[in-house]
Amino acid sequence: MIMILREAIAAVIPELVEEWNTVKLPKFEDLYEQPFAELFKDRQTQEKTKAVAPCLDVVFARLIKKFIPDFEINETVGQDYKWGDAGYE
Numbered sequence: 001m002i003m004i005l006r007e008a009i010a011a012v013i014p015e016l017v018e019e020w021n022t023v024k025l026p027k028f029e030d031l032y033e034q035p036f037a038e039l040f041k042d043r044q045t046q047e048k049t050k051a052v053a054p055c056l057d058v059v060f061a062r063l064i065k066k067f068i069p070d071f072e073i074n075e076t077v078g079q080d081y082k083w084g085d086a087g088y089e
Contacts, residue, residue, distance in 0.1 A: 005083065008067035015063055016056070024055055 025036060028051075032039050040048050057080065061073045071083045079087030 001084075001086070004068065005088075008064050008071075011067060012060065012063040016060055019059055019063075020052075020056065024059065028052070028055070 029035055029039075040051075057073055057075075061071065061081070064071050068083060071081065073080065074082035074087065076087070079089050081088045
C-alpha cells in the first residue's frame with residue numbers, strides 16, 4: 001500500500017508544481033495584490049504554509065485521485081489525508 005502511495009505522489013508532484021506556478025500562484029498574487037515573495041518577505045515559514053496549504057491540499061487530492069480514487073482530504077488531529085482505514089499527515 002505504501003509503495004502505491006509513494007508512486008502516486010511521485011507521479012503527481014510535477015503536475016502539482018506546474019499547476020501552482022502557472023494557475024494558482026498568479027491568482028493568489030492577484031487576490032493579495034502583490035507578489036508572493038513580497039507578501040511573505042519577512043514572515044516565517046509556518047505563515048506561508050497556512051496561507052497556501054489549503055489550496056495545495058485540494059489540488060493534490062484531485063490529482064492523486066487519478067491513481068488512488070478513494071484517497072481523500074481528512075484534516076483531523078494527526079492526519080491530513082485518508083486512504084482506506086489509514087490516515088496520513
